[in-house]
Amino acid sequence: MNIGNPRAIAVRITFLLLPIAISLAIGAALVIAVGRDPLEVVDALWKGAFKDTRKLGGVVNFWIPLTLVSIGLVVTFRAGLWNIGVEGQMMMGALFASWGAQYIPLGESLAPLLHLILIALAALGGMFWGAVVGALKIRLGVNEIFGGVALNALVNVISIYLISGPWQPRIGGSAQGTEPFPTPALLPEFSARFPTNLFMIALVIAAFLIVMVMLNATRWGLNLKAVGANMRSALLLGVATERTSMSAFLVCGALAGIAGSYRVLFTFDNLRPLASGGIGFLGLLVVLLLSIRLLWVPLIAFAFAAILTGSTRLQIALKLDSSLAGVLQGLLVLFVILFHGVQEVFFPQTLEDDETAEDSVSSVSSVVKEKP
């Protein structure tokens, strides 16, 4: 049977829709279990995300950082690396941008220059934290998952220290957040009716295109793939494996750092604890859902951003915890992965060649087996 015949197409469509249907069904069951109407939830989610252009702006404001981290994560996954530290890299970017926003004395007239500096600083911050995970992994044999988790926690401690210490507001100092940054540092809204930042949108698109080209048309992209597929043979083929792995962490860190800067320079206007807001982890879900294919990242990120934005309305409209958004996203990714397995094991003929490569996500087989 080849993949063009009607039965294969039917199987493929079924396996595309089934995970979605099942996760929605489970989501609905959960909503009923806590005594609410699933249709009202759908309504609230939809209105929360798309009721007017203001809401749509909110969706875009989640989409920007989420797409940035997801693009970065495609790079690290390509190299076979589990960059769970992405959340901390976002946060470190946010810290660096916050430092610049408070201490670089550039006035309103030089605001665009200031923004560029702040975004560059944030990229540096993210790269720095990514490099630490990378060095721990590559040089010292500490698995990147655990290194990443620890560094996520560390940067959170640092941010809380800064917020409750050196950067605390002059009045009412608490651990809630710093004072709002000076206006020139804040990224401007396009308009009150569509409150988002066009420059950042352009930056996301640019990052997407550049990484797409880099991955598919350069030696570097090839090296990443080789390292991700098989570290040992890549080494034997003459790929500088350590440098390639490190470069993946740096690229992902830079993108995550920029994503972090957006949270503090636009979304919040100040630095808060946990300003990264789980967007890094959500990025991991986006990329896992897509079996690390870059092409669809912006689209899926948009869908996830819409669910996330819509969920803020659940609390107000239905007194439902907004974590339902995370539940739905998690279920969807879980079932997509599981059904991909079902299809591969029971209907292998319906898959194209590049889809059957066992796991598209290669964690090089183990969390804990490291060769220093």
Next chain:
Amino acid sequence: MNEEFLNTLGSIVGTATPLVIASLGETITERAGVVNLSLDGSLALAAVLGFAAAWTAQEAGVLDVPMQIALGIAVAMLVGALIALLVGFSSIKLRRDQVAVGFVLTLLAAELARFLGADFTRIPGPQITRFNIPLLEQVPILGPVFFQQNLLVYFSYLLMFGIWFWLFRSSGGLTLRAIGERPEAAYARGASVQRLRYWYTFLGGALVGLAGAAYSLNVKPGWSSPPAMQGDGWIALAIVIFGGWHPFRVVLGAYLFAALRAVSSNIQTNGLFIFGQEISFPFVLLNALPWLLMIVTLLIVSGGLTERLLQYMPRAVQHRLRAFLRSDPPKALGTRFEME
């Protein structure tokens, strides 16, 4: 020894218990060759559902207190076991990557815990009561530290010895180690690798669930958001590595983490005095200590740094020190086994 100090040690043993049980559970799962990465979420979901079950029974007044607790524990264990089974199934049957599925389940279970726990936030419920062991509690030093606890804590001691005995002194344990080290060889000798992997994944997951109940019914009774145990799942996973997949060392690691945490929270509430002199610095930074310890312990056992330092040691001690410090994972950990 002064009584206050012994009390502190006793409370460290008490608060370490969930970490001990979770790490021991993960130890046997990983010994069988399966990584259950979902701990951080499983603990939370098991904790909240266990608490919800116990609390519901209490409100309904259908069971007496010990049975409410037992029900809560049973529910929590079932939750942990089912999540673990899902990791096992997706890897063994569906050939998915254990790390990917485990990670997704971590997030999913944590969100689910938050969602389902919303109605149970900050309400009191049944709690496991203390039970001093007669005679043993009288033993100087050891008595107040280890034997003035509750049944769950005593169970964790038994569990440690039980797992050690099973792993290293029984034929079943030999098979368990074999399916994690060399599944092909174990299969050739007649072990049903897949079935045993399911079984140990299930068992390990049930223990993780029990650890979840140990939080919500004992250490930090009730439920709050963000949950009290947030991050502990990751620490437990790191402890397993630090412990070299050996139950004694794993338990030692769990106590070490709990002790460090007790010291840091003590300093944050009471201040720090050295020779009667008050030392002042931003105490919030102390919250970084467990995570720094996590990195440092992994650095030590992962080899890179240790190997370099060992070069400077005298030959004679090098070998023994290496054997003592290094921890090597089961060779087939995280891999799949196909029966062709």
